[in-house]
Amino acid sequence: MHETLSPRIEALLAELPGIEAETDPVLVRLKSRDFYWYSPVLKPQLDGKRGEVVIRPRDEAQVLEVLAACVRHRIPVVPRGGGTGNYGQAVPLEGGVILDMTAMEKILSFEGGITEVEAGATLMQVDAWARQQGWELRLWPSTKRTATVGGFVGGGGAGVGGIAHGTLREPGNLAGVTIATMEDRPRLQELAWGKAAAVNHCFGTTGVITRVRLPLAPAMAWRDIAVSFADFASAAAFGLALGMADGIAKKMCAVIDWPLPSFFKGLAELLPEGRPVVLAMVAPCAMGAVADLVAAHGGEIEAEQDFAAAEAAAELTPFYEFTWNHTTLQVLKRDKGVTYLQCLFPAGRTLETVAAIRDRFVDELWMHTEVARFGGQVTMSALPVVRWTTRERLWEIIAACEAEGVAVANPHVYTLEEGARWKLVGADRLAFKHAVDPHGLLNPGKMTSFTPRAGQEAAE
Ligand SMILES: Cc1cc2nc3c(=O)[nH]c(=O)nc-3n(C[C@H](O)[C@H](O)[C@H](O)COP(=O)(O)OP(=O)(O)OC[C@H]3O[C@@H](n4cnc5c(N)ncnc54)[C@H](O)[C@@H]3O)c2cc1C
Structure with a gap:
């Protein structure tokens, strides 16, 4: 059911034939929510916020195509996995596209104790696969059944396994990610080991994660x-x-x-x-x-x-x-x-x-x-x-x-800055944001210290 789509979304969809898109207002509203309602403070602030269309790419080529079209039209994009985040991380504040990553769920490789998976795979899928090889995830959130690997990197980072391995931020727990940038010409960029910190717990503001590389642990019958x-x-x-x-x-x-x-x-x-x-x-x-x-x-x-x-x-x-x-x-x-x-x-x-x-x-x-x-x-x-x-x-x-x-870590605020212990986003992350999302179109409103440089402002 196409209700009243804005002209910019009509124009966008016309440029993306063959890519799965959902405009039914009920479904779009559902995919605009996460578990922010845990917070009576956030609930009234975020209740009416929603995107305009859900686009579900099936591979990296489609991700790049969608992002390129969104940059041309200056349409915001909020990446989304299982939608189990707690602080409105996946709630669009400025409408636009919800980029549902759940069709990208392949296990790609396993070598030297490290598995590479597509970002939309659930942690349950990856752990089940790893166990068949005699390995297991080092860390998973208690939402393992529905949370995606990309969402865990983008919005989570602690959980089961933390007693042995620390958090996802601990050096060695994240071998790397591949992201799609939101530049005028979006491209794939690989961030290995420590460089992946630029997207770790950044709420999707610093690139769309398409692949994640995770070191595993030997499996145990816990x-x-x-x-x-x-x-x-x-x-x-x-x-x-x-x-x-x-x-x-x-x-x-x-x-x-x-x-x-x-x-x-x-x-x-x-x-x-x-x-x-x-x-x-x-x-x-x-x-x-x-x-x-x-x-x-x-x-x-x-x-x-x-x-x-x-x-x-x-x-x-x-x-x-x-x-x-x-x-x-x-x-x-x-x-x-x-x-x-x-x-x-x-x-x-x-x-x-x-x-x-x-x-x-x-x-x-x-x-x-x-x-x-x-x-x-x-x-x-x-x-x-x-x-x-x-x-x-x-x-x-x-x-x-x-x-x-x-x-x-205050779970009753939705910006990266307010939720952080030092109430700021580090200069390195801010610089990375300028490089990969110069127009500020990725999950706008979540990294408030970012302002596009002159000439790079988002339209509208
Ligand atoms: C009952 C409950 C228990 C929880 N327990 C834990 C826990 O033990 N540990 C923990 O860390 N968290 C926990 N959480 C929070 C949440 O479940 C996890 O952080 C989970 O990993 C999020 O994954 P998701 O796929 O649902 O992400 P989403 O909610 O879809 O997204 C989370 C954030 O990541 C971004 N994002 C999603 N996919 C991508 C991508 N491909 N590229 C870039 N950005 C992306 C989104 O824009 C959003 O900002 C819990 C939440 C609930 C409701």
Whole structure:
């Protein structure tokens, strides 16, 4: 159904015969959204924002063709993967084209422990393929089933595997990307290793990622375990000790305060009332050592399953789908009056700082931390669930966290600058943006410190 398309979109589509395009307003609206509604602050700001057409290229040649036509018409382009981002990263602020990358999902090669995949492949597809070769993804977001590799690079970067490998920003976790530029003559550009930082967590403002190269890890038949504790302090101490136990191979360790586990459908039934839990993925050969560590911290193993079997079975849930930002989702399914924060606790003072924040806001914040490595040190990041009252109160909690030395990546703002710890986009990224998107047509409004140089302003 072609409703009232603007003349510029009519003209654009006339130049792109043979490339899949969707203009049905209902579908375009659906593909204009992500999970920004987690934030009661962002919801009213982004609710009406939408693109004008969804274009779904099937290969790099089509990506270049679409971008070239959009540059000619000065039409904004927002790349999109699974649309699972949390801060309106994939929401078009200025209309234009939503570039749906999900038709580009091929696994291209595997050599020397590195796989090259098209950006629209889901992390689930890539992990499943890797496992058949005896390898696995080092890192995946808890949205593994629907999130794409390109979206993980463009909008995410932490998750399951972080306890062993750190974040995607850690040198060595991203071998490179290929991007399509938004210059007058769009072209493909390869960014290897450290150079890929120019697109890492840039919300698609610095090029359309067409391919991603990921170093893999040897596959492991991970065991999901749920361990309960009498109090949060014991659970947190166990979590950190597991993170630091170098002889125990592990993939994940989340520390989750009560009552959050009571929201976990399918798992809550197996857990005792009132006790905080640790959900972890550990190597089968480490189960004996884990049992010792559990006993030393006064915990009880309440549930155990094979993670891969749980991932494959419709009636089961792998435990990672109760962790990272799935914890918040599990609560939101039953209680719409909550939201969340994203914190990083200082290494060396992890447990004290977690306790200080938890104790101070005990009436309105349910603590949930993820044990992870950052820059070679084991600490905890956190996605605490927060009872929503007002923006002012949320900002007060953020300020109190920062005063304790906790870094907060504010998930209630949609620009790169406001969400960043230093409230700016680095000069190198800004320079890269000028080079690859001189007219500022890629996801405009998300990198606010960028202004096109004279003569390169976008039309309209
Ligand atoms: C329940 C829940 C749990 C989550 N857990 C995690 C987690 O554990 N770890 C984590 O890091 N995140 C997490 N997230 C956020 C999100 O799921 C991830 O960041 C995910 O990797 C995004 O992938 P996507 O394909 O859905 O990206 P999208 O939402 O489609 O896009 C994200 C951003 O990347 C850009 N982008 C997408 N594709 C491309 C491309 N090909 N080229 C250039 N830019 C592109 C988009 O423009 C957008 O700015 C979670 C979100 C939810 C709702």
